Amino acid sequence: MATPQFASFFPDFYIERIWEKCIKCRRCVRECSYEAHIWDPKKKTLYEDHTKCVGCHRCEAMCPTKAIIIRRHPAEFREHALWTPWFIKNVYKQADQGGVLLTSTGCALPFKNYFDHLVLDACQVTNPPIDPLREPMELRTYIGPKPEALEIEEVDGKFRLKKKLPPMIKLEVPIMFAAMSYGAISLHVHQGLAKAARDLGTLYNTGEGGLHASLYEYGSNTIVQCASGRFGLHVDYLNAGVAIEIKIGQGAKPGIGGHLPGEKVTEEISKTRMIPVGSDAISPAPHHDIYSIEDLRGLIFALKEATEYKKLVFVKIAAVHNVAAIASGIVRAGADAVVIDGLKGGTGAAPTMFRDYIGIPIELAISAVDKRLREEGIRHRASIIASGGIRCSADVVKAIALGADAVYIGTAALIAVGCTMCQRCYTGKCPWGIATNNPELIKRLPPEVAYEKIYNLVKAWAHEIKEMLGAMGINSIESLKGNRDKLRAVGLTKEEMEILEVKHAGE
Amino acid sequence: MPLELDISRLYYSQVNKIIRDYIEKGEREFIIRGVNGHRYLFAGVSAEVKVELYGTPGLDLGAFMRGPVIRVFGNVQDGAGNTMDEGKIIVHGMAGDVVGYAMRGGKIHIYGDVGYRVGIHMKAYMDKVPVIVIGGKAGDFLGEYMAGGIIILLGMNTLYPERPIAGLFLGTGMHGGAIYVRGKVKESYLGLGLKPYPLDGEDEKLLEKHLKEYCEDFGLDLSEIFKEDFIKIIPYTHRPYGKLYAY
Numbered sequence: 001m002a003t004p005q006f007a008s009f010f011p012d013f014y015i016e017r018i019w020e021k022c023i024k025c026r027r028c029v030r031e032c033s034y035e036a037h038i039w040d041p042k043k044k045t046l047y048e049d050h051t052k053c054v055g056c057h058r059c060e061a062m063c064p065t066k067a068i069i070i071r072r073h074p075a076e077f078r079e080h081a082l083w084t085p086w087f088i089k090n091v092y093k094q095a096d097q098g099g100v101l102l103t104s105t106g107c108a109l110p111f112k113n114y115f116d117h118l119v120l121d122a123c124q125v126t127n128p129p130i131d132p133l134r135e136p137m138e139l140r141t142y143i144g145p146k147p148e149a150l151e152i153e154e155v156d157g158k159f160r161l162k163k164k165l166p167p168m169i170k171l172e173v174p175i176m177f178a179a180m181s182y183g184a185i186s187l188h189v190h191q192g193l194a195k196a197a198r199d200l201g202t203l204y205n206t207g208e209g210g211l212h213a214s215l216y217e218y219g220s221n222t223i224v225q226c227a228s229g230r231f232g233l234h235v236d237y238l239n240a241g242v243a244i245e246i247k248i249g250q251g252a253k254p255g256i257g258g259h260l261p262g263e264k265v266t267e268e269i270s271k272t273r274m275i276p277v278g279s280d281a282i283s284p285a286p287h288h289d290i291y292s293i294e295d296l297r298g299l300i301f302a303l304k305e306a307t308e309y310k311k312l313v314f315v316k317i318a319a320v321h322n323v324a325a326i327a328s329g330i331v332r333a334g335a336d337a338v339v340i341d342g343l344k345g346g347t348g349a350a351p352t353m354f355r356d357y358i359g360i361p362i363e364l365a366i367s368a369v370d371k372r373l374r375e376e377g378i379r380h381r382a383s384i385i386a387s388g389g390i391r392c393s394a395d396v397v398k399a400i401a402l403g404a405d406a407v408y409i410g411t412a413a414l415i416a417v418g419c420t421m422c423q424r425c426y427t428g429k430c431p432w433g434i435a436t437n438n439p440e441l442i443k444r445l446p447p448e449v450a451y452e453k454i455y456n457l458v459k460a461w462a463h464e465i466k467e468m469l470g471a472m473g474i475n476s477i478e479s480l481k482g483n484r485d486k487l488r489a490v491g492l493t494k495e496e497m498e499i500l501e502v503k504h505a506g507e
Numbered sequence: 508m509p510l511e512l513d514i515s516r517l518y519y520s521q522v523n524k525i526i527r528d529y530i531e532k533g534e535r536e537f538i539i540r541g542v543n544g545h546r547y548l549f550a551g552v553s554a555e556v557k558v559e560l561y562g563t564p565g566l567d568l569g570a571f572m573r574g575p576v577i578r579v580f581g582n583v584q585d586g587a588g589n590t591m592d593e594g595k596i597i598v599h600g601m602a603g604d605v606v607g608y609a610m611r612g613g614k615i616h617i618y619g620d621v622g623y624r625v626g627i628h629m630k631a632y633m634d635k636v637p638v639i640v641i642g643g644k645a646g647d648f649l650g651e652y653m654a655g656g657i658i659i660l661l662g663m664n665t666l667y668p669e670r671p672i673a674g675l676f677l678g679t680g681m682h683g684g685a686i687y688v689r690g691k692v693k694e695s696y697l698g699l700g701l702k703p704y705p706l707d708g709e710d711e712k713l714l715e716k717h718l719k720e721y722c723e724d725f726g727l728d729l730s731e732i733f734k735e736d737f738i739k740i741i742p743y744t745h746r747p748y749g750k751l752y753a754y
Contacts, residue, residue, distance in 0.1 A: 093753045098753070099752040100753065230628065231630075234592045235551050235592060262745070262746050270632070273630070275630060275655065276682065278745060279745035282654075284651075288605055288628075289567075289605045289608050289624075298546070301546070301547065302550055302571070302589065305523055306547070308524075309520075351752075427754070
C-alpha cells in the first residue's frame with residue numbers, strides 16, 4: 001500500500017466553475033502552469049485538481065466568461081485556537097516529505113505593524129499647508145556620505161565650497177527598487193524596473209544574479225549586488241552601475257544564504273551565473289571572506305579599489321536584534337549607505353520559519369539605527385535605506401520621518417505588475433510571468449507593461465508624498481528626514497515609543 | 508623593458524593608481540619591489556600585463572581582475588584571486604585563507620601550503636574553467652560549494668608534514684567541478700555524501716596538462732609528482748540540497 005500523503009487530502013483552495021457560464025474554451029487549462037485545470041478529451045469536459053491550485057487567480061482573471069471563482073477551500077477542521085489549519089497542514093507536509101518548509105514573499109504573520117500605529121501631522125491655522133500643485137516641492141534625495149560641515153570661501157566676490165563634496169547619487173524620488181535577481185524574477189520585469197528607474201530618476205537593484213547584456217544601458221540607474229554566491233560578478237558588472245551593494249543579509253531570511261531552486265536555473269541563467277543547468281544556485285550563509293567588521297572593510301575597499309572609487313558601496317543587512325551596533329560597524333567599515341531590510345521584507349524563496357519568525361520590524365530598526373549613528377556622530381557618513389513591508393506612500397513618509405534617507409520597494413513593485421501574492425515564487429511556475437524564467441510564461445508580462453505599471457505606481461506615490469509633505473507645511477523631503485515630530489503613536493507602549501522616539505497622539 | 512617600481516613607501520591606493528596610469532599609457536610589464544602587506548594590488552585591473560611582485564602582498568591580491576599574470580616572490584595573505592575572472596597568480600611561497608573565492612576563470616598556482624576555505628564556490632561555464640593548483644596542504648573547507656572549475660592538491664611542498672593533506676569538510680556542498688588530490692584522503696574528511704574516485708584517462712590527460720604548466724612555473728619535476736596516484740572528488744549530484752525542502 002502506498003503511504004498516504006496527508007497534505008494532499010486537504011487542498012487550500014477550491015476552484016469553483018460556474019457551468020452555466022463556462023464555454024469550455026480551455027483557456028484555464030492553458031493559463032494554469034500548476035495544471036489544476038484538466039481537459040478530458042474523451043468526455044469533452046473540464047475538471048479540476050484542487051490540490052494543485054495555489055490561489056494565484058490567473059484562471060479567474062483570464063476566463064473570458066468569468067466562469068471561475070477561486071475560494072478558500074470550504075472544508076473546515078474543528079475549531080482550535082492553537083492548532084489552526086496552517087499548523088496542521090504544515091505538519092502533514094513535513095511528515096509526508098521530511099523537508100524544510102519553503103515559501104516566498106515576506107513575513108505573513110500578524111505581528112504588530114508599527115506603520116499602522118503611527119499617524120502623520122498636518123498644518124491647521126497657525127502655519128499654512130503648502131499646495132504642491134502651485135508651489136515647488138522637492139523629493140530629491142542624495143545617497144552617500146555627506147561632509148561633517150560645509151566650509152565656504154569667497155573667491156572674486158563669489159562663494160564656493162572649499163572642499164569637493166564626496167560622490168553622491170541623486171534620486172528624484174526617495175523610492176528605489178529592491179534587489180530582485182534575474183533568475184528569481186523574469187528578464188522582462190528587470191527590463192521594466194530598469195526603464196522605470198531611469199524615467200523616474202531613481203535606481204533599481206540587479207540582485208545577485210548578474211546583469212543581462214540588454215540592461216547595461218541603464219547603468220546610471222543601476223545598483224549591482226555582490227552577494228555571497230558572487231554570481232555574475234566581474235569587472236564589467238561592477239563598473240556597470242552607480243553603486244555596489246554587498247548583501248550580507250535579507251529580511252525574509254536573516255542568517256542564511258539563498259538557494260535559487262534548480263527548476264529556475266535554465267540555460268540562460270546557467271550562463272550568467274556560471275553554474276550547471278538545473279543545479280541549485282547556492283549562496284552561502286556568510287560571505288566566506290567576511291567573518292568580521294574588519295573583513296567587511298576588506299571587501300568594501302576591494303570593491304572601491306577595483307572600481308577606482310567611482311562607485312558607492314552599500315551594505316545590506318537584515319534587521320536583527322543588535323541592528324544598531326551592527327550598522328555602526330558597517331558605517332565605520334566605510335560603507336556609503338546601510339540598507340536595513342526588516343522582518344516583513346520579501347523573497348523569492350525562504351524557509352517558512354525564517355520568513356515568519358526571524359528578524360525585527362523595520363520601523364523599530366530604522367529608528368534604532370538612526371539614533372545610534374546620531375549619538376556616535378557618524379550619521380552623516382552614510383545614508384540609511386530602509387526596506388521590508390513598505391506598502392504605500394504613507395509608509396515611505398513614516399520610514400523617512402523615523403530616520404531613513406530612502407526606501408526600497410520590492411513586493412509592491414511586483415504587485416504593481418500583477419503579482420497576487422500566492423507565495424509560490426520558488427516553484428518557477430509563476431502564472432503571471434513574474435517570478436519565472438519559463439520562456440512561455442514570461443511572455444505573459446512584456447517589459448513595456450512591467451515598465452508602465454511600475455512607473456505609474458511610483459509616480460502616484462511621489463505625488464502623494466508631495467501632498468503629505470505640503471500638508472505638514474514642509475516643501476522638501478530633506479526636512480522630513482528623522483523628523484519624528486511629524487509622527488505620533490496610537491496604541492503603542494512607552495517602550496515602543498522610546499525606541500521609535502515618537503510621542504503618543506495627544507501629547 | 509619591464510617598468511620597475513619600489514612601493515615600500517606607498518599606500519595601496521597610490522600604487523594601484525600609478526599602475527593603472529602606466530597601463531593606460533601602454534606599459535605591459537612590471538617589476539614591483541618593496542611589497543609589504545599592500546592590499547588589493549591589481550584589484551579590478553582588466554588588462555593583459557605581466558607582473559613580478561617581491562615581498563608579501565596583503566589582502567585580496569588580484570581581486571576581480573581580468574587578465575594580469577602576477578608572479579609573487581614571497582607569500583600572499585588572505586583573499587588572493589578573490590572572484591578573479593581571468594589571468595594568473597603564481598605564488599613562490601604560501602597563501603592565506605580564501606584563495607580564489609568564487610573564482611570564474613584563470614589560474615592560481617601556489618608553491619606551498621594554503622589556509623582555510625580555499626576555492627570556495629568556484630564557477631565555470633563552457634570553456635571558461637578556473638584552476639587552482641596547491642603544491643602543499645590545505646586547511647578546512649577546500650572547494651566548499653564548488654560549482655565548477657578544478658582544484659589540484661599535491662601536499663608535497665609543505666611546512667606541516669604532520670598534518671593531513673586537506674582539512675575537514677573537503678568539498679562540502681559541491682555541485683560542479685572536480686578536486687584532485689595526490690595520495691589519499693580519509694573519507695571522514697570529505698563533505699557529506701562525497702566519495703573519492705580513481706582517475707580515468709580524461710582525468711589523467713587533464714592533470715598532466717595543468718601540472719606540466721605548474722612544474723614549468725616552479726622548475727619542478729613532473730615525474731616526481733606522478734610517483735603517487737591521485738584520487739578525484741566530484742559532486743554526487745548537481746543538487747546537493749535539492750531534497751532539503753517540503754513543498
